[in-house]
Amino acid sequence: MAYPHPGWRGHLQVALAMAMVGSFVVVGKLLDAALPIGVLSWLRFSVALLVLWPWVYWKKLPQPQGREWGQLALAAFCGVFGFSLCTLYGVRDLPGIEAGILLGTLPACVALVAWGLLKQRPDRRATIAIVLACLATVLLQTPAQSVVGGHALRGSVLIILALLGEGVFAAMGQTLGQRLSPLVVTTWVSTFAWLMFLPLAVWEAPRVVWSQLGLPHLATMLYLGLGITVLCFVLFFHGVRQISSAATGVLTTVLPLSATLLSALILHEPLQLQHAAALGLVVAAVLVVVRPAVTVQPA
Template identity: 40%
Template sequence: MLFTATPDAYRSVHARLHLALAMLLAGSSVVMTKIVGASLPLFLANALILLPASVVLIGLTWWREGPVRVPPDAWRPLILQALCGIVLFRVFLFYGVPLTSAASAGILTSAVPAVTALLAWLLLRERLGTRAIIGVALTALGILVLTVPSASPDAGARPLLGGLFVLGAVFGEASWNVLSRVSGARLSPLAATTVVTTFALLLFLPLAVAEALRFDFSSLTLGDGVAILYYALGATVVAYVLWFSGVRYLSASTAAVYTGWLPISAVALSALALHERLTLWHALGLACVLCATFVFARSEE
């Protein structure tokens, strides 16, 4: 008898494709950071990225949900999420990626689940189960592997310092995750992301304006403009829409597995787009963080 796919089966397949594509796009943001950061100063670059992203998100939220009404008690946690999860994350990433390789940075950013679990244990007194502890240990091993001097032949002048900056970005993203658990904001994921992204743009603006007054915009090329728009719309807005359009049809543990596509995307694109040389140490580090991702996914079951 021929197999007939049910509507639920089709929905599950589409949801999984959406999650995989979302993480592939998110992984490309590490490579885009290196490209955009080579042409623009830090704060101006991020303002130019967040401006179109905020405009599109505001329009999308208005179209799907109407005007966003933020409860008075939600302003502070949302601003803190913008500061930690976007501003600090991007500042540390823009400082760190030029000092190390994009491949190593992409692998290091996969430490977010482990750092989130540690912060939740320290700050929220959430229990660290056996699987979570194993996941943290595997992540730590993956990070240690990348500190081997010969791990990244195409790293910048100070790869260890660059790695520390990237880990600072990881702590910023993990702080966002912890803050989102305690914020109590009665907002949809789309509305919350729109508000946080807009707040982050406002936080970047003062220093971005100061940098813009001294920057020679005639030095920018068409490729720079395409990279900025791709970072804003592809690696940010489209990745977000794909993720949340798929995650609602799958369990948290299943969705967590697909975050493993992020370092795979970052490593592959660093070789294809930036022509970075990949080593056995990259493969070992990637294997460790991918195993950690699967362990964390099992811990959600």
């Protein structure tokens, strides 16, 4: 008979976190005209830290020690700062279809980094799910109408670096979660990311017309800081310490799927048949990796 999967909460938490990260695409487009990426990111983490630090102080949770400081800084640099910048500039240098194919390998990159850093080799079911997830993400992309510039190699390298950075982020989340609370990990990753975005924000700030910012921008910024950062990171770090890195990699497919669906609902971008096919592949991949193995009891 089949028993309830002990990590179903972890799978759900990571999937919800990835769905929230996917909403960042829509939020970023809504704020793009008002705030550049450096200022936007710095303000996002400023809002988050106003909540996180009092929360951590009140809970009196164990703090990082020894090599954990370096792991936290690495997670922030690779999975937050580096991932954001490499993806942003990489997509500018690539035709959409090529960027989509590279981004579609995110589940495989997460599993590959985990194999190298944590020695977690994906089993057969996880490998099948990773392949399905990669195919789903590729289907979410549409062919580019024209070639973007002559820097395809540079763009490809940046996208690959971004994906490897996300893999490091997931691996460090599993490692840090063995001792530290997800709240502590979230707080310190956010603090390091805040410091990393600060120089870029200072450089970009003079170009911002602050008088044009109103209540909608404020509300969106609060969602970025409290939802996509605080809630999302806590969910993610709770989830990754309960499931394998291969499963985490598969569930990252929810990110582009969420971005696609929310873009259709909020930005009124058209949905196509390929999106429905991608949804089916995502569901299949998640079921493969989440569904527990069936154990047959002797009669």
